[in-house]
Amino acid sequence: MRQDEADGELVLRALGGDEEAFAGLVARHRGRGIRFAMAMLGDASDAEEALQDAFVRAYRGLKGCREPDRFGAWFLRILVNRCRTRGARRRVGAMFVRDEAAMERAAAPRGEDPEWREEIERALARLDPMQREAFLLKHVEGMEYEEMARLTGARIPALKMRVKRACDHLKVLLREVDDVRVP
């Protein structure tokens, strides 16, 4: 895969049966995907499985990618749905499962303050899943509400409300921790 090869070209090559082209799409979109899935599901194994499942579904449904140049947005929609399904199946929200092996694997690049990261993950886990999803799409993925509405199928006022409530809740959960941590 050439670095400058557009997603649309890779999609078309993959449709022609070129597995290397699809591998190029995996390499290009896995980073954002695992970041979102990890924040949604809170467990590295679950996140990887959701991401793998999303890639396989994307491959099988590649014909449905009507705008190949926007493969990333199309793929994120699939991933959001996989995370919803997986999250609902294991009743996300009560608490996140700690995967020690995954945590160890993830320790080095996870920033300089693992305790702060843990507090954030704990707070995220206490959010309503729809609020968590909206918060991540808006504040972490940097999406506009119009794009979020297309991706989630929710109306913009509802998305704004979810984001606001997520922020309010996170502030309550994290403010005290932050006050202690930051003099």
Place this chain on the structure above:
Amino acid sequence: MSESHDDPLIARVAGELRRPVPLSPDFDARVMAAVRRAPPRLPVRVWAWVREPRTVAVSPLGGLAMAAGVAALVLVGAWGSRPSAISHRPSAVRAAGTAPSVTFVFLAPQASSVALAGDFDGWDAARLPMRREGPGLWTVDVPLAPGRYQYAFVVDGRRFVPDPSAPRASGEDFGTPTSVVTVGGAARVAGGSL
């Protein structure tokens, strides 16, 4: 409604969550193994099938019920303001009532409409519109009796595009290069690959 865009705490949370999250070293390999196990859907099967060059052999007997042949053609070229792959691969001949039907496939992701025009329809770009079957994939079935035909693709109703992988017509009936497809006998037209 406040969206907390400017709240420094929310900004710090978002910044932390934007940090890269590592994947298992074998993640890509596992995904591709799962992809290979996944049954490919129609477009992949179609593409895998049309990629194979094959012989066109139409029997005039037996009610022309035997399928026979493929013309494979690939076009990769510039399109509009940016280059994009355009590919025409070819032409399955299958059983039909009176004449074999040749399926033309054309890949033009930027096009809003594509039609097939040739000497078999009087170069009328309105008679054989191609159907969009997938992202940028256009097809049309044309019953063609055994013979030699000139054709071109008409993109967005105005641009005639020949197929560089197919033989070029010696005469240019339409003031622009056209391609040739032969149906019948033991004709063989092979194309390249994407």
